Amino acid sequence: MADKVYVAGVDVGSTTAKAVILDSDRNIVGKSLQDVSPRVAEDAETAFVKACQDAGIDREQVALITGTGYGRLKVRFGSLIVTEISCHAKGSQFIYPNTRLTLDIGGQDTKAIRLGPNGEIIDFSMNDKCSAGTGRFLDVCADALGHSVADLGPMSERSKRPTKITSTCTVFAETEVSNQLARGRKPEDIVNGLHHSIAERSISLMRRVGIEDEITFTGGVSRNTGLVRALEEKLGRKINVSPLSQWFGAIGGAIFALEELEKGNDPSFTQLEVSS
Amino acid sequence: MITIGMDIGTGSTKGIVLEDNQKIIGRALMPTKGSPSAMATKVLNECLKNAKLDINEVDYVASTGYGRYMMEERKIQISDLTTTGRGAKFIYSDYNPELVLDIGTQSSRALRIDERGKVIQFKMNERCAAGSGRFIERCSKYLTVPMEKISDTALAGENPQRISSVCAVLSETEIINHVSLGTPVEDILMGVFVSIADRAGTLLRRLKMDDDVYLAGGLVHMPAMKKALESVLDHGVHSHPDAHYAAAIGAARLGYQRLMKQRAIAQ
Structure with missing residues (x-):
C-alpha cells in the first residue's frame, strides 16, 4: 500500500478553495473545501492538507499536484498549473463522458x-x-x-x-x-x-x-x-x-496530473503551464 | 406665469418653481423614499412653501424622472433626457454648452445638445451600478463614511487607489482587501470617484468628446467628483450650484413653452 501513487488537484476560486486526491486507478479518495481569505496561498495549502487527511495519506505520498482556478498561481507547492477552463472541462468529461x-x-x-x-x-x-x-x-x-x-x-x-x-x-x-x-x-x-x-x-x-x-x-x-x-x-x-460538481475543477486538475505521470513526465521540479 | 418642474428620481425628488420662464422663486429636494407619487406631492408642497405660493397660483406642473408617470398633479410628463438637456442649457446660459454629463443614483448619461438645449445625441448606462451614485452609497456604507462626508474624505486622498474591477460588487472585495492591507480610506474613496469618472469618460468619448463638459445630476455637486473628472478628461469641467436641479428646471421651462402654445391656440 505504501507505494501506491496519488495525485492531487487544488482549485483556488474567488470564494472557496477545493482540493481532491485521486489514486492511480482514478478513484477519488479524498476531498476538501476551504473558504478563501485575503491570504490565498495559505488557504490553498490548508485545502490540500485537509484533502490528504480526508484520504488518510501523507502529503509526501502525492506524486504530482495541479493548481487551477483564479488563484492557481498561489498553489506554490504544486508542479502543474492548468487553467480552470481546461480543468472543469476535464472533470466534466471524467464524471459524465x-x-x-x-x-x-x-x-x-x-x-x-x-x-x-x-x-x-x-x-x-x-x-x-x-x-x-x-x-x-x-x-x-x-x-x-x-x-x-x-x-x-x-x-x-x-x-x-x-x-x-x-x-x-x-x-x-x-x-x-x-x-x-x-x-x-x-x-x-x-x-x-x-x-x-x-x-x-x-x-x-x-x-x-x-x-x-x-x-x-x-x-x-x-x-x-x-x-x-x-x-x-x-x-x-x-x-x-453531480453532488461533486463543486470539485469538478479540482478533479480535472488531478486527472491532468495523472496523465502527466502516465506519459512518464515528472515535472516535479519545474512548473509547467499546460494549455489545451 | 408660474410653472413647476418636478424631477422624481431613483435617489431623490427635486422640485423647482419658475416665474415667467426665467426666475427660480422656490425649490425643494428630498430623498425618494416609499411611493414616488406620495413623494412627489410632498416635494411639491415643500417647494410651494419655499416660494410662498398656493397651488391655485400655479399655472402648470410638468414631471420628469423615473417616477414621472406616477405624479397625479402633473399636466404633462417629459423624458428626463429632454429635460436635462434643456435645464443644463438654462443654468449654463453664460457659456455655450454642447456636452452635458448627468450622473444620477442609478444611471449616467452623456448628452450632446444644440443651441436650444435640445438633445441631438446621447449615450447612457443605466444597467450597471459601477458608473452611478449607488456605487458611492455602497462604499459609504461598508467603509462607514457618511454620505455627507464622502466628498471631503476623498479629497484628502493623496494617492488615489486604482480600482481594477469594473463591477460595483466585485470592487467591494477589492476595496476590502485594500482596507485589510492598510490603504488609507481617503485614497480608496478618491479611487472610487476616479473609477466612476473613467466610466463617464467612456460615455463622453463615444460622443466624440471635443469640448468642455457641463455637469448635471446628483453626484456632480460633490467636489471630489468634479476633481476626479478633471483628472481623467482632457477638457474643462464645469459645475453649477443648480446642477442637481437641471432636469426639474428643464421640466419647468418646457411646461412654460407648452402652456404658451396652448394659450396661443385657444386665442
Missing part, C-alpha cells in the same frame, strides 16, 4: 465551455467582469431577503409564479428585491424570479458557444436546485449535476 458543454458558475464568474468527443476544448465564453448571474449575485439577493444562499433552492420550489426581475446588475437587483418585498410579493416567487433571470443569462452565454446535447453544470452555484430547475425548464432538457 458524453459531456459536450460545461456550464461553470462560480462565486464571481460564469463560463460556458464547448467540448469535443475527446475532451478537447472547441470554444468557450465567459463573464468575469460583472457579478450579475454569479454566486455573488445570489449572495447579495439572499441577504436582501434575509436568508442564506442554501435556502434559495428549496424556497423557489414552493413558488408557483416567478416574479419578473428586470435588473441585470447585482446592485440594482438588490434594490429591486427589496422593492418587490415591500410590494408584498412572496419571497419564494422573488427567488424563483432571480433563478429565472440567472438561467436566462447563462443560456445566452451558452448560446455564444453553441448549445450541445449533453450539458454538465459545475461550480458552487450548481448546488442550487432552484436554478437547476429553471435552467432545465428553459432548455427543455435535463442537465447533469
